Amino acid sequence: MKTIIFGITGQDGSYLAELLHDKGYEVVGVTRRVSVDTLQRINHILPQIKIVEGDITDAFSVSNIINQEEPDEIYNLAAQSHVGTSFKQPSLTWDVTAGGVLNILEAIRYSGRKEEIKFYQASSSEMFGKNYTVCDSQKYQDEDTPFSPQSPYAIAKLAAHHLVRNYRDSYGIFACSGILFNHESERRGEKFVTRKITKWIGQFATWKGNQLFIQKVRNQAGEWVDGPSRKEDDPDMIYLHPSDETGFPKLRLGNLDAFRDWGHAEDYVRAMWLMMQQEFPDDYVVATGETHSVRDFLNIAFAHAGVTEWDDYVVIDPQFYRPAEVDFLLGSSDKAKSNLGWNPDVSFEGLVHRMVERDIYEARLQRAHLQKV
Numbered sequence: 001m002k003t004i005i006f007g008i009t010g011q012d013g014s015y016l017a018e019l020l021h022d023k024g025y026e027v028v029g030v031t032r033r034v035s036v037d038t039l040q041r042i043n044h045i046l047p048q049i050k051i052v053e054g055d056i057t058d059a060f061s062v063s064n065i066i067n068q069e070e071p072d073e074i075y076n077l078a079a080q081s082h083v084g085t086s087f088k089q090p091s092l093t094w095d096v097t098a099g100g101v102l103n104i105l106e107a108i109r110y111s112g113r114k115e116e117i118k119f120y121q122a123s124s125s126e127m128f129g130k131n132y133t134v135c136d137s138q139k140y141q142d143e144d145t146p147f148s149p150q151s152p153y154a155i156a157k158l159a160a161h162h163l164v165r166n167y168r169d170s171y172g173i174f175a176c177s178g179i180l181f182n183h184e185s186e187r188r189g190e191k192f193v194t195r196k197i198t199k200w201i202g203q204f205a206t207w208k209g210n211q212l213f214i215q216k217v218r219n220q221a222g223e224w225v226d227g228p229s230r231k232e233d234d235p236d237m238i239y240l241h242p243s244d245e246t247g248f249p250k251l252r253l254g255n256l257d258a259f260r261d262w263g264h265a266e267d268y269v270r271a272m273w274l275m276m277q278q279e280f281p282d283d284y285v286v287a288t289g290e291t292h293s294v295r296d297f298l299n300i301a302f303a304h305a306g307v308t309e310w311d312d313y314v315v316i317d318p319q320f321y322r323p324a325e326v327d328f329l330l331g332s333s334d335k336a337k338s339n340l341g342w343n344p345d346v347s348f349e350g351l352v353h354r355m356v357e358r359d360i361y362e363a364r365l366q367r368a369h370l371q372k373v
């Protein structure tokens with residue numbers, strides 16, 4: 001079996017490439033030419049996979065790749081995937097996240113092999129949008145819930161979602177969409193809230209000689225006082241000791257009251273593959289069935305680093321508020337559970353702990369390296 005993964009350099013692409021390679025697939029990954037190295041997440045499997053250059057907004061490159069590689073399965077994970085950025089770059093978001101999908105579908109349609117190719121599209125729970133505005137654990141979203149997108153990103157994803165269904169109905173293409181709720185990991189992009197938090201914890205925990213968080217510090221008289229100190233003088237910085245000349249920037253975040261159904265990406269790529277192994281194409285919600293606020297994430301992440309009160313470390317910064325917010329996401333994966341036999345393995349706490357531990361480990365490694373050079 002041969003597969004093409006668009007978006008192989010992203011979080012999900014890297015896990016999916018590993019999964020498919022382990023299952024014996026010949027894996028072809030599409031990467032776009034950029035001025036920096038984007039292969040970090042897949043460096044370890046590069047010798048086992050093939051990389052081709054392409055961009056999903058370029059219809060010619062997409063159809064050339066599909067015609068030359070003759071894949072059995074195509075996974076489209078490529079997108080401008082950051083919701084906040086989509087408000088700043090709506091046109092680019094539209095071209096990549098909606099237009100790119102149309103390019104792939106058309107390429108399949110005219111490939112001469114449309115009956116032989118299965119297509120997976122990465123749809124998103126963001127499409128549910130302003131479905132519920134308050135946290136209510138009795139409410140949830142599933143395949144029958146109406147969409148109410150709240151951002152240029154979600155609108156582009158919804159257009160792509162409808163295109164996939166339309167190409168399935170119109171041309172008989174095996175095209176399915178996974179409506180995936182938030183999934184994170186140690187490989188998550190650093191501008192998504194979960195990784196932003198755990199990355200900051202890792203950096204702070206290794207700041208100043210590998211010390212973990214200090215709840216109590218000694219003042220100049222040698223007495224133990226609450227840390228961090230001097231916060232009234234400089235609300236944006238943390239100083240561990242009153243005599244410190246330099247501080248550490250606090251963690252700047254936006255809305256802490258949004259609720260998300262967060263799972264681990266490794267579990268979610270398994271669901272993608274399962275959808276593609278079915279006899280008939282269909283759309284599936286993939287979620288854990290648990291919802292937590294950003295505040296809950298902070299509680300568990302900081303607690304895992306030994307801190308129970310994190311207020312002094314976090315600053316609310318309006319620049320991270322969005323023009324329109326999605327307040328509450330909680331998915332029901334009953335259909336995926338019964339039709340695909342899918343269940344998540346990683347719990348919310350397990351996810352947060354893994355991310356915190358990895359980011360502390362990586363920050364220490366980086367520090368040790370810097371001390372050597």
Ligand code: NAP
Nearest residue numbers: 007009010011012038055056077078079081122124182183
């Ligand atoms: P990600 O880490 O941001 O990865 C996005 C991928 O798309 C990267 O490989 C990126 O390449 C590629 N890409 C961007 N623009 C492209 C273009 N014009 N042509 C070709 N490739 C392009 O996203 P992710 O978290 O892995 O998510 C995978 C997919 O699932 C995305 O479509 C996302 O919208 C969707 N999704 C994600 C979640 C989630 O919680 N993670 C939930 C629901 C749906 P570069 O490395 O070159 O930037």
Ligand code: G4F
Nearest residue numbers: 081083124125126181182191192193194253254255258320
């Ligand atoms: O981590 P986020 O940026 O993820 P968001 O917006 O839920 O989108 C992610 O999940 C979607 C699935 O539902 C995917 F389709 C999409 O591609 C992406 O992977 O933000 C989560 C929440 C939001 O409510 C946001 O307002 O965290 C809030 N937040 C608070 N402070 C912040 C911040 N988000 C970010 N990125 N940065 C902050 O400083």
